[in-house]
Amino acid sequence: MTQAPTIEELAPGCGDLAADPYPAYAALRERGPVHRVHVPDSGESWLVVTRDAARQALTDPRLSNDIRHSATWETDGGHAIGRNMLQSDPPQHTRLRRLVAGHFTPGRIAALQPRIEAVADQLLAALPGRGTADLVSAYALPLPVTVICELLGVPEADRTTFHAWSNELVMPTSPQAGAAASAQLASVLGDLIARKAADPDGTLLGDLAAAGPDELAGEELMGMVFLLLVAGHETTVNLISATLHSLLSHPDQLALVRAEPALQAAAVEESLRYHTPVHASAFRFAAEPLDLAGTAVAAGDAVQVSLAAASRDPLHFPDPDRFDLHREGPTHLAFGHGLHHCLGAPLARAEAVIALRRFLAHHPEVSFAEDPARLTWRTSALLRGLEELPVRLG
Secondary structure: OOOOOHHHHHHHOOOOOOOOOOOHHHHHHHHOOOOEEEOOOOOEEEEEOOOOHHHHHOOOEEEEEOOOOOOOOOOOOOOOOOOOOHHHHOHHHHHHHHHHHHHHHHHHHHHHHHHHHHHHHHHHOOOOOOOEEEHHHHHOOOOHHHHHHHHHHHOOOHHHHHHHHHHHHOOOHHHHHHHHHHHHHHHHHHHHHHHHHHOOOOOOHHHHHHOOOEEEHHHHHHHHHHHHHHHHHHHHHHOOOOOOHHHHHHHHHHHHHHHOOOHHHHHHHHHHHHHHOOOOOOOEEOOOOOOOOOOEOOOOOOEEEEEHOOOOOOOOOOOOOOOOOOOOOOOOOOOHHHHHOOOOOOHHHHHHHHHHHHHHOOOEEEEOOOHHOOOOHHHHHHHHOOEEEEEEEE
């Protein structure tokens, strides 16, 4: 059987996908809502690129998040870290989500805001008053890492190492490095869970470890901690840095935010649409044959939704390539849609808004320290974010 084309082959002449995938997504949308593509290191799948088809795919119960419905599934290769909500369907997904949903309510997140502000201020105080700094490594990264690790109860000494392994897992430099990071992270998480179970400390991880096997089996506990740790900071790092990048790239919009602080939340929402941090959903698998926006999907086929492409669909977002804080209309799909809508969305939004507000308060003068066209965007099957964001302060 002939291998499906890659996105680059389907949309030739659209430039570097990592640097700017949106011309390719626009070309695909013009040809239809669903395309058969080959994803390097992942195989073939159907790629959904319009907002209407994306909402259909994200709510169709025949599209399962359980990889065991895949026609090509044989084994996880021994590298999976537990079983988590992202890989589960109801009723398992419902039970697992209910166990942690109470920690991410608007009330809980509001109670966390003073601590998020304190962390942001501490990081900003360490930046030079004048000169250059990398806002990814010095600000956008340590802020959500600190917050999620404190929420979970991860010791401070382990946080840098956990992030390094997490980063390797979501954006692997090689299959071997990804497998090694998975094994190391699983081992250390296992030790940490055992310590929390023996001596619960009131943290989220301590509460989960004390829940017992009747509520959370060992494999599920490992998967839950892994998902919360990784999803709780990797995506927010990208969101914070992309929001700052988007405003610096659009000085008129940055001036609006400075003049009207109430637009800070709008800046984060527009950044979620404009530079979607989770640019594609996890793969879903057809549990039975189905019609997806006029495309026949066979049982066992993989389907992936391009959240980034859907959030620049001109049918719903006029002039979609414009960064506009006064944009009206439907919401983006950056946090997904349906049963698997991101549980941590309130926390991510709070962290990003606070990060933006505190940064602008500390640094009224800021600009790119180098040509933004030369900045490197790191991508994986799911995520897209800046490697560095060098700026000139003062």
